[in-house]
Amino acid sequence: MANTTQPLISVKNLHKKFGTLEVLKGVDLDVQAGDVIAVIGPSGCGKSTLLRCLNLLEMPTGGSILLEDAFVFKNERFILKAKMKAIPDKKSEEYLALKTEYECLKKEEKLIEKTVNKTINIHRQKIGMVFQQFNLFPHLTVLNNITLAPIKLKKCTKEEAEAKAMALLEKVGLADKANAYPSTLSGGQKQRIAIVRALAMEPDIMLFDEPTSALDPEMVGEVLKVMTELAKEGMTMVVVTHEMGFAKEVASRIIFMSDGVIKEENAPKEFFENPKDERLKEFLSKVL
Amino acid sequence: MNWYNTLIKDDRWKMYVNGIEETIIISLGAIAFGILLGVIVALIKYVNKKYDRFKIGAKVCDLYLTVFRGTPVYVQLLIMYLVVLVAFPTRTTAIVTFGINSGAYVAEIIRGGLESVDDGQLEAGASLGLTRTQVMLFIILPQGFRRALPALFNEFIALIKETSIVGTIGVVDITKVAERIIARTYEPFTPYLVTAIIYLVIVIVLTQLLKLLEKKLAKGDKNG
Numbered sequence: 001m002a003n004t005t006q007p008l009i010s011v012k013n014l015h016k017k018f019g020t021l022e023v024l025k026g027v028d029l030d031v032q033a034g035d036v037i038a039v040i041g042p043s044g045c046g047k048s049t050l051l052r053c054l055n056l057l058e059m060p061t062g063g064s065i066l067l068e069d070a071f072v073f074k075n076e077r078f079i080l081k082a083k084m085k086a087i088p089d090k091k092s093e094e095y096l097a098l099k100t101e102y103e104c105l106k107k108e109e110k111l112i113e114k115t116v117n118k119t120i121n122i123h124r125q126k127i128g129m130v131f132q133q134f135n136l137f138p139h140l141t142v143l144n145n146i147t148l149a150p151i152k153l154k155k156c157t158k159e160e161a162e163a164k165a166m167a168l169l170e171k172v173g174l175a176d177k178a179n180a181y182p183s184t185l186s187g188g189q190k191q192r193i194a195i196v197r198a199l200a201m202e203p204d205i206m207l208f209d210e211p212t213s214a215l216d217p218e219m220v221g222e223v224l225k226v227m228t229e230l231a232k233e234g235m236t237m238v239v240v241t242h243e244m245g246f247a248k249e250v251a252s253r254i255i256f257m258s259d260g261v262i263k264e265e266n267a268p269k270e271f272f273e274n275p276k277d278e279r280l281k282e283f284l285s286k287v288l
Numbered sequence: 289m290n291w292y293n294t295l296i297k298d299d300r301w302k303m304y305v306n307g308i309e310e311t312i313i314i315s316l317g318a319i320a321f322g323i324l325l326g327v328i329v330a331l332i333k334y335v336n337k338k339y340d341r342f343k344i345g346a347k348v349c350d351l352y353l354t355v356f357r358g359t360p361v362y363v364q365l366l367i368m369y370l371v372v373l374v375a376f377p378t379r380t381t382a383i384v385t386f387g388i389n390s391g392a393y394v395a396e397i398i399r400g401g402l403e404s405v406d407d408g409q410l411e412a413g414a415s416l417g418l419t420r421t422q423v424m425l426f427i428i429l430p431q432g433f434r435r436a437l438p439a440l441f442n443e444f445i446a447l448i449k450e451t452s453i454v455g456t457i458g459v460v461d462i463t464k465v466a467e468r469i470i471a472r473t474y475e476p477f478t479p480y481l482v483t484a485i486i487y488l489v490i491v492i493v494l495t496q497l498l499k500l501l502e503k504k505l506a507k508g509d510k511n512g
């Protein structure tokens with residue numbers, strides 16, 4: 001179990017390639033319990049990819065991810081592989097030593113991969129995710145959207161799940177929509193339901209991927225309000241967002257991503273008032 | 289036209305009733321069999337596409353689809369009757385043949401339905417910690433099936449009409465009844481007209497049901 005100083009999630013040197021396109025080029029990130037991290041950056045820089053790697057919706061191609069002290073992903077042998085390639089003499093002592101190290105690491109990492117393949121669903125239960133496009137289940141009522149996973153995964157009985165769902169719906173002001181179908185709801189309502197659906201699994205951390213970007217402007221506020229309350233209650237959150245106001249007011253840390261790496265990371269005040277990275281300065285001048 | 293000879297004399301209308309029964313039994317049996325087969329094949333192909341699993345299974349499914357959609361059902365029926373299912377009652381042979389044949393079309397219809405479900409649904413299910421099987425069973429399949437229903441219904445209407453060839457292997461369905469009556473009355477028009485009307489009534493009833501169904505589905509199916 002994680003103690004207070006141990007990060008909830010620890011990402012090291014994370015790489016992700018789609019074919020030949022390298023989207024993440026070595027991301028390091030520690031998320032402590034209670035952190036609210038806002039991730040900003042230009043379109044296509046890999047924000048969504050990073051978030052999706054955290055709950056393994058995308059499999060990274062290199063680096064490591066620790067969730068509560070347990071590896072959920074580890075592939076560090078690719079670094080050794082590159083080093084080996086750089087050595088021309090395949091019989092040199094240096095090469096052979098690397099090779100031994102590589103084989104050893106490969107064994108360990110394959111074992112992790114095997115274990116994680118079996119436990120991936122348990123990891124994901126600890127990580128809630130909210131999508132830009134809501135992704136509610138259109139064939140189920142709001143209540144069933146929320147209780148499906150807790151019931152099927154035997155987290156609790158149907159009655160308990162429904163009581164919990166109703167309490168959460170009450171909190172976001174949508175208790176009267178329990179028996180409605182998603183298609184009858186506005187975007188803001190859908191997104192609040194999506195947040196409740198993730199919360200119903202009692203996750204340790206919540207990931208948000210541009211939760212307000214698909215909303216009409218007048219509905220952004222109601223969703224941000226729910227997220228702000230959640231942050232105040234101490235929920236650990238990683239939020240990809242273009243809402244600079246939210247980042248400034250609510251986040252405990254802000255991360256600027258560009259070209260597949262984290263270029264700058266700071267507390268909100270310092271981040272906005274005293275940006276150091278040139279790309280960040282340029283980015284802020286555009287969005288502020 | 290001779291309605292008396294066709295329907296009344298010797299209680300020939302009873303032959304039609306039996307024929308209708310036979311046609312309905314064979315159609316329903318084939319539909320049930322076809323759905324079972326079709327859903328399995330569609331799921332295998334879908335899972336193969338999305339998760340890169342069941343490689344060999346998907347190849348086998350492709351072969352099945354190619355063969356049964358690429359040859360006439362009439363020829364399939366004869367081969368089943370004369371070679372494969374020789375020892376079985378003809379009704380069983382008819383149900384199995386039409387089931388396997390229809391299953392190939394049902395599979396493609398359902399696969400289309402499954403693939404029309406947004407990938408975000410898969411991801412939302414996975415992000416909640418549901419297993420792949422649970423995601424398929426409770427999220428993708430209900431939505432895909434629902435979207436496939438109108439096309440499925442049309443397939444079943446076509447199937448009912450196609451079963452009119454089962455007389456070839458000795459099953460006495462609505463069409464075969466007409467032949468039998470003609471053999472006695474030597475007047476072909478009325479018996480075939482009655483047969484045609486019966487099919488038409490069945491199809492019209494089913495089409496109306498389909499319309500009701502589509503209306504009902506239109507309500508619950510918009511993007512969530």
Ligand SMILES: Nc1ncnc2c1ncn2[C@@H]1O[C@H](COP(=O)(O)OP(=O)(O)OP(=O)(O)O)[C@@H](O)[C@H]1O
Pocket residue numbers: 018021023041042043044045046047048049050
């Ligand atoms: N499944 C995929 N296959 C191939 N390329 C992908 C895939 N997913 C993302 N990419 C590419 O990776 C890059 C980073 O995408 P990502 O969605 O992470 O960016 P982003 O920072 O979230 O951008 P945005 O602000 O537009 O959401 C883009 O160039 C994108 O085209």
Ligand SMILES: [Mg+2]
Pocket residue numbers: 047048049209210
């Ligand atoms: Mg994105």
